[in-house]
Amino acid sequence: MVRLPKWFIPTLYIVFLMLPIYGLLSMSFKTTNEILGGFSFFPQEFTLENYVKIFTDPTWYNGYINSLIYVVINTVISISVALPAAYAFSRYKFLGDKHLFFWLLTNRMAPPAVFALPFFQLYSAINLFDTHIAVALAHCLFNIPLAVWILEGFMSGIPKELDETAYLDGYSFWRFFLRIFVPTIAAGIGVAAFFCFMYSWVELLLAKTLTSVDAKPIAATMTRTASTSGYELGLLAAAGSLTLIPGAFVIYFVRNYIAKGFALGRV
Amino acid sequence: MARIEFKKVRHMYPPTPGQEPTYALKEINQVWDDGGAYALLGPSGCGKTTLLNIISGLLTPSEGSVFFGDTDVTNLATTERQIAQVFQFPVVYDTMSVYDNLAFPLRNRGIDEPTIADRVKQVAQMLDLENVLHTRASGLTADGKQKISLGRGLVRSDVNVIMFDEPLTVIDPHLKWLLRSKLKELHQQIGVTMIYVTHDQTEALTFADKVVVMYDGTVVQVGTPVELFNRPNHTFVGHFIGSPGMNILPGHVDGSDSYYKNNKIQTANSADDGQAGKLEIGVRPEFITFSDQGIPVVIEKIDDLGRFQIVTVTHERDTIKLVIGEDDIVPSESAKIKFDPANTHLYRDNWILENAR
Amino acid sequence: MNKTVNQKAWWLVTPVLVLVAFNAFIPLMTVVNYSLQETFGNNEFFWEGVTWFEQVLKSERFHASFLRQLLFTGMILVIEVPLGICVALTMPRKGPWVSVCLILMALPLLIPWNVVGAMWNIFALPDIGLLGYTLNSMGFDYNFTQQPVSAWMTTVVMDVWHWTSLVVLLCYAGLCSIPDDYYQAARIDGASPWAVFRYIQLPKLKRVLTIAILLRFMDSFMIYTEPFVLTGGGPGNTTTFLSIDLVKIALGQFDLGPAAAMSLIYFLIVLLICWAFYTIMMRNEEQ
Numbered sequence: 001m002v003r004l005p006k007w008f009i010p011t012l013y014i015v016f017l018m019l020p021i022y023g024l025l026s027m028s029f030k031t032t033n034e035i036l037g038g039f040s041f042f043p044q045e046f047t048l049e050n051y052v053k054i055f056t057d058p059t060w061y062n063g064y065i066n067s068l069i070y071v072v073i074n075t076v077i078s079i080s081v082a083l084p085a086a087y088a089f090s091r092y093k094f095l096g097d098k099h100l101f102f103w104l105l106t107n108r109m110a111p112p113a114v115f116a117l118p119f120f121q122l123y124s125a126i127n128l129f130d131t132h133i134a135v136a137l138a139h140c141l142f143n144i145p146l147a148v149w150i151l152e153g154f155m156s157g158i159p160k161e162l163d164e165t166a167y168l169d170g171y172s173f174w175r176f177f178l179r180i181f182v183p184t185i186a187a188g189i190g191v192a193a194f195f196c197f198m199y200s201w202v203e204l205l206l207a208k209t210l211t212s213v214d215a216k217p218i219a220a221t222m223t224r225t226a227s228t229s230g231y232e233l234g235l236l237a238a239a240g241s242l243t244l245i246p247g248a249f250v251i252y253f254v255r256n257y258i259a260k261g262f263a264l265g266r267v
Numbered sequence: 268m269a270r271i272e273f274k275k276v277r278h279m280y281p282p283t284p285g286q287e288p289t290y291a292l293k294e295i296n297q298v299w300d301d302g303g304a305y306a307l308l309g310p311s312g313c314g315k316t317t318l319l320n321i322i323s324g325l326l327t328p329s330e331g332s333v334f335f336g337d338t339d340v341t342n343l344a345t346t347e348r349q350i351a352q353v354f355q356f357p358v359v360y361d362t363m364s365v366y367d368n369l370a371f372p373l374r375n376r377g378i379d380e381p382t383i384a385d386r387v388k389q390v391a392q393m394l395d396l397e398n399v400l401h402t403r404a405s406g407l408t409a410d411g412k413q414k415i416s417l418g419r420g421l422v423r424s425d426v427n428v429i430m431f432d433e434p435l436t437v438i439d440p441h442l443k444w445l446l447r448s449k450l451k452e453l454h455q456q457i458g459v460t461m462i463y464v465t466h467d468q469t470e471a472l473t474f475a476d477k478v479v480v481m482y483d484g485t486v487v488q489v490g491t492p493v494e495l496f497n498r499p500n501h502t503f504v505g506h507f508i509g510s511p512g513m514n515i516l517p518g519h520v521d522g523s524d525s526y527y528k529n530n531k532i533q534t535a536n537s538a539d540d541g542q543a544g545k546l547e548i549g550v551r552p553e554f555i556t557f558s559d560q561g562i563p564v565v566i567e568k569i570d571d572l573g574r575f576q577i578v579t580v581t582h583e584r585d586t587i588k589l590v591i592g593e594d595d596i597v598p599s600e601s602a603k604i605k606f607d608p609a610n611t612h613l614y615r616d617n618w619i620l621e622n623a624r
Numbered sequence: 625m626n627k628t629v630n631q632k633a634w635w636l637v638t639p640v641l642v643l644v645a646f647n648a649f650i651p652l653m654t655v656v657n658y659s660l661q662e663t664f665g666n667n668e669f670f671w672e673g674v675t676w677f678e679q680v681l682k683s684e685r686f687h688a689s690f691l692r693q694l695l696f697t698g699m700i701l702v703i704e705v706p707l708g709i710c711v712a713l714t715m716p717r718k719g720p721w722v723s724v725c726l727i728l729m730a731l732p733l734l735i736p737w738n739v740v741g742a743m744w745n746i747f748a749l750p751d752i753g754l755l756g757y758t759l760n761s762m763g764f765d766y767n768f769t770q771q772p773v774s775a776w777m778t779t780v781v782m783d784v785w786h787w788t789s790l791v792v793l794l795c796y797a798g799l800c801s802i803p804d805d806y807y808q809a810a811r812i813d814g815a816s817p818w819a820v821f822r823y824i825q826l827p828k829l830k831r832v833l834t835i836a837i838l839l840r841f842m843d844s845f846m847i848y849t850e851p852f853v854l855t856g857g858g859p860g861n862t863t864t865f866l867s868i869d870l871v872k873i874a875l876g877q878f879d880l881g882p883a884a885a886m887s888l889i890y891f892l893i894v895l896l897i898c899w900a901f902y903t904i905m906m907r908n909e910e911q
Contacts, residue, residue, distance in 0.1 A: 007721075009714040013707075013792075014728050017785065020747040021731070023754040027746055039757035081639040088636035093629045100637065107648050109894050111846035113867035114887040117874050118651030141647040144640055204738045204849050219736040237746060240739040247734025248727070255726050325808060345811040358809040362827045371823075372813040419813055 021244070028237035035233050050238035060239065063218030066132065067201065068246070070215065073136035075196040078143040079189060083182065086151035091160065104145040112205045115141070120209050134210045135217070139203060143196045150195060154188025187257055194254045201246065218243060269336035269427045271299040271322065271460065276331035278317055291317045292328070293484040299462075299477075301336075304454050306475035307464045310507070314484040315464050319432060322462065324348050335427050351420020352430045356437060357412030361405040365396055368404045369418045376423075386422045393453060394418050409437045410446055417450075421457070428460040435470065447474060468508050480504050496551070497610065498535075502617045505549045511577060511588045514555070518548040518613060525613060528583055530562045533608035536620045544616040552577065552590040554607035557598055561605040569597055580604065658884035676885035686886060688861070689869040690893075696865060697844045700783045704840060707784070708791025709829070713821070715796055726796075729789040741853025744782045748854075768855065772862040775855050779863050782850060787843070791836045798832035799825060834905045838898060845894055866890055 027035060028050055029043040054060040088094070089101055119138055120129070128134040162184065166176040182189070208220040222239050276295040282288035292314045299305055307315040320326040321333060324345035332341040340348050360368050369387045391397045394414045399407065404415055413434055420429045431450075435443045451474060454461055463474050471478050472492040480488045480495065480503070488500040499505035505513030516527050520538045524531055527548050538546060564580035564587065571593070578589045578597055589604065591597070613620045659676055680686050711729075716722055732740070750756035750767045759766040768774040802824065810820045848867035851857070857864035857872070864872070870890065874883035 006714050007716070010711055010716075010725055013711045013788075014725065017728060017732055017789070019754065020743050020785065023747040024743045026754075035752055039752050039754070041754070077643070081643060084636040085640040088633035091627060092633035093627045094631050094633040097633075100641070104640070104644060106895060107644055109842050109846075109898055110648070110891060111848075111867055111870075111887075111894065113846070113848050113870045114655065114891055115647075115651045116871065117880075117883070118654035119647075121654060122650050137643070138647060140643050144644050148640060198734055201734065202736045204736060219738045222738060222742060233746060233752075236742060240742055243736050243739050244731070244734075248731060251727050251730045251734060255723050255730075323808070323812070345808070346814055350812060352809065352812055354805040354809065356803065356805060358803075358805050360823045360827075362823060371815070371819075375814040375816065375819065416809070419809075 024237050025241050027234060028241045030234055030237075032232065032234050047234075050234045051242075053235060054238055054242065060218075060221060063216060063221035063239075064242065066211070066215050067207075067217040067219065070132040070135040070139070070207070070217070071197055071200045073132060074139045074143060074200045075193050077136060078140055078147045078196045079193055082144055082147035082151055082192065083189075084177070086148045086155055087177065087181070089148065089152045090155035091163065101148075104148060108142050108145045108149075110141065112142075112203065116205055116209045119206060123210055129210060130212045130214050130216075132215045135207045135215060136200075138206045138210055139200045143199055146195055146199065147192045150192040151185070151188055154185045154191070158184060190254055191257050194250060194257070197250055198247070269338075269460070270301045270334075271297075271428060272334040273297045274332050274334070276321065276328045276333060278314075278321065278326065278328045278330075290329075290484055292321075295331070295486055297479070297486060297489065299460070302458045302460055304451075304461045304474060304476045305463065306471035306478045307462060307481060308466070308468060308471040308478055308507075309481035310466055313481040315481050316432070318481070319430060319462070319464050322428065323350055323352055323430060349423070349425045349427045350430065351417075351423065351426050351428075352432065353413060353416045353420070353434045355433045357409055357416055359404040359407070359412045359415050361403075363404055364401050365391075365404050365407070365415060366400045368415050369396075369422055372419050372423055383422075386424075390418045390421045393421065393456070394449070410439070410442045413438065413446065414449075417453075421453070426459055428462060431461065431463040433465055434463075435465075435467075450474060468510075472508075480507065482507075498612065498619070499549065500619050502547060502549060502614050505551070509551060509553075511552055511590075513549045513551050514587050515614070516548045516550075516585055516587070518546045520546065520613075527562070528585075532606060532611060534611045534613050535609055536613050537622050538613045538615065538620050539622075542615065547614045547617075548606075548611060549614055549619075550606045550611045552588040554610040555587065555589045555604050556591070556607070557589075557595075558603055558605040561603040564602050564604055566597065566602055655884045655887050658880045659888055662881050676881045677889065680882055680886045680889060685869070686889075689864055689866050692862075692864065693845060693866045696780070696783075696847075697841060699780050700787070700844050701837065701840060703780070703784050704788045704791050705833070705837060708788050708836065709795050709833075711788070711792045712795035712799055713825070715792070717800065726793070729792055731789075732786050733789055735786075737849035738853045740782065740786050741850040744778065744785075744850075745854050748778050770859055772859055775859060775863050779851050779854060782854060783844065783847070786850065787840060790839065794832040794836045795829055798829045802828050838901060841901070842894060842898060845897075 026041070026043055029046050029048070030040075031045055031047050031049065034040065034044055089097065123129050123134045123138070128137075158181075162180070163176065166180055171180070204217070204219045207217045211217065211220065218239065222236060273295045276292060277290055278292040279288055279290050295318065307318065309315050317326065321328050324340070324343060324347075327342060332339050334340065335348065360371060363371065366387060369390060370383045373383045373386060387400075388397075391400055394417065396411070396414060396418065399411065404412065407415070417429070417434075420426055435446065438446060447470065450461070450463075463471065465471050472495075476491065477489055478492060478495055479486055480501075482501070482503045488495060488504050490500075495504055495508050499508065499513060502513070502515050506515065518532070519526050523537060525534050525538060525548065526532060532548060534548065562582055564582045566578065566580050567586075568579040570577040570579075574593055575590050576593060576595070576597070578591060580587050580589065580602065587604070660673060661671055715725055735743070745753075747753050748756045748768050750760055750769075756766060756768070765771075766774050768778040806824050807820065810824055815823070846867055847865055848871065851863050851865060852868055852871075855863045857868045870883060870886055873879050873886065
């Protein structure tokens with residue numbers, strides 16, 4: 001039997017991962033005529049037309065801005081409310097703590113499709129429909145439990161003596177929390193923020209349901225094009241390619257924390 | 268079982284860019300007897316772990332060769348060397364029972380079950396593990412787990428050497444000496460070569476027949492605990508072994524006489540005044556006594572440790588320590604001290620001078 | 625860790641409680657409300673009791689999408705978990721390639737789900753997509769918009785593409801936490817590579833694998849966007865999974881009562897399976 005070198009499997013896997021992405025990228029540089037004319041591995045008439053369209057047409061580029069706005073708002077809200085809660089779960093016993101924790105996690109298991117319609121009615125009723133904040137708040141449903149879970153894991157790894165020493169030194173709770181504790185678990189916050197960013201960025205069903213024009217995410221703008229199937233495939237491919245960039249950036253910055261965050265077994 | 272021999276072994280790790288490459292091990296030439304109990308003693312970074320990894324086959328030395336008996340094992344893989352090792356942090360197979368853990372190395376070698384059962388029973392008896400044979404290994408305490416790691420080495424009949432890499436680090440203090448005496452007892456019982464790596468002199472001195480002291484990538488001395496105590500080959504050995512360590516004082520020679528400052532000193536070895544290099548006088552606190560004549564000192568501090576006292580004195584800004592009996596009287600003023608000539612040695616550039624007087 | 629009893633800790637969890645409850649309770653109550661009533665528009669509601677629940681539980685359509693869902697989730701778990709372990713085992717542990725592997729492998733996880741669907745749609749188009757074209761020119765008759773088998777395969781492979789990396793990253797982190805001493809001890813004991821995997825790596829992976837399977841189960845059971853964009857649930861109903869069916873009923877046909885009842889049943893199933901799975905795993909761990 002021939003022994004395969006060890007890098008064979010990961011390489012094959014990465015090639016498998018890259019092929020559809022390559023298909024997308026190569027299509028984004030093709031003209032509509034070329035796409036509809038038949039298959040070609042490399043773009044024959046290399047064009048940036050599709051990208052030019054996206055960067056000049058506000059209905060397109062606003063989509064990116066909208067997405068980034070609600071993703072950032074959501075990440076900030078999720079982390080800032082999850083921090084004290086995670087601290088409470090990791091340090092104190094209180095009435096109903098276990099049930100509360102489990103209940104929080106069940107929200108991570110709620111299928112977004114179940115909530116789509118009620119969310120639409122709820123946010124319409126409080127006049128937040130088609131705003132960034134509506135999407136950001138809705139995404140809290142699954143991102144807050146996640147952030148609490150991840151942060152609680154990191155905090156439990158920090159000895160309680162740290163808190164006790166600080167209180168003995170005369171720190172008040174909030175001063176200790178913000179000045180000492182938060183910097184200590186910076187890595188954990190990074191990991192939690194990564195996952196909040198990720199889930200908010202990739203989710204579409206709720207984001208689409210809660211917006212129409214002003215806060216419409218890029219992903220939803222794309223479905224409009226997709227529904228006119230085949231018509232503007234090049235444009236669709238270019239828009240899709242551009243959505244890879246924020247993700248790639250975020251991964252690059254947290255690459256050393258990813259393994260660590262996963263290692264805690266809290267995702 | 269086999270004698271272990273190092274021939275001109277040197278090792279260098281791949282250098283970090285921008286740094287001068289240095290040898291982690293500078294030339295080692297040693298022959299360790301079959302069935303001996305050796306302790307590798309030295310501070311962190313002295314190269315003892317590198318040497319251990321070279322024996323176990325985890326590292327291939329950059330230069331030189333290693334022999335087990337007459338076989339050159341330098342390029343043999345760990346599996347082919349027939350060794351056993353107990354690590355600093357206990358390694359047990361969590362999902363297996365204690366019995367299966369002990370049987371594991373034998374099963375891997377395709378030995379039949381009845382033989383395995385016999386061997387495991389025997390080893391469990393030696394290690395007092397009989398009562399827990401059928402419980403899960405993960406439930407045991409740290410000392411129990413270390414016994415299992417040791418047991419996995421003992422069940423095999425073909426083991427050349429058993430190595431211990433600081434095995435008592437995670438063991439409760441009151442269990443440490445129990446496990447240590449167990450090791451000593453086992454060594455006498457089965458007579459396999461054992462190598463025990465540690466930075467703790469008490470562990471090394473109580474376990475080993477021969478202590479190998481390492482410092483800065485070289486073996487500075489190999490000897491019995493008594494030899495290391497009475498005649499340290501190197502100022503490091505004098506300083507590292509013994510509590511408090513040896514007094515190392517500046518010296519000089521004039522003709523055939525040696526001097527500490529202006530005091531003529533009788534020493535066990537002699538120095539030639541023509542040679543270059545820093546000359547020092549080493550004498551252990553145990554071999555200094557107060558006397559009527561000798562070096563005048565000022566008494567700084569007396570620590571009463573029960574069975575003995577440590578007296579700290581100064582002579583012209585040099586600090587000297589003495590160990591005296593609990594009932595010995597410390598003179599209150601104009602104290603003078605005397606070195607025991609048989610146990611006072613001269614060192615040049617940290618190494619002992621070999622010419623005995 | 626020994627925790628101190630402190631009821632004031634409730635203040636620290638209050639913001640989380642308020643935000644999540646706002647998002648969870650009100651919509652859930654709305655769903656419960658719908659599920660028990662009938663409406664003909666104009667905000668007029670009539671009490672229906674558990675009729676809708678009976679109807680959904682008896683409907684063949686629900687059974688069919690539920691079975692499809694189970695089959696899909698089963699298939700992707702059977703493929704993704706072993707594949708993920710396999711890739712994690714062969715990944716480099718040190719050196720510059722680690723970062724490269726991590727970044728490239730994590731990339732699919734950060735692509736918006738409808739872009740994943742759109743990307744695979746483009747990739748698999750029979751005449752002009754890279755995959756579709758290649759398969760057809762190799763002599764396979766492949767058209768995912770018309771053949772149920774092709775559509776199923778494409779959906780499954782897409783999910784494998786999208787999510788196997790999560791299993792890889794989890795397992796990789798688990799493997800990295802095994803000290804070198806264990807491997808050295810196994811070598812000394814003469815263990816075969818299989819024994820190393822079976823007795824050292826697999827036991828240490830148990831915890832992360834539990835999480836990976838749980839996450840993959842939950843997420844694949846809720847899958848909506850990717851297959852919706854890829855196949856739209858077709859051809860026919862062959863790739864209509866629970867979420868897709870639910871949205872069809874609720875928004876397509878505006879049958880709020882049955883849709884709400886189905887939502888609740890669906891949610892309860894997910895909760896029940898997760899809870900059962902979690903309990904069994906926890907019990908195993910304690911033993």
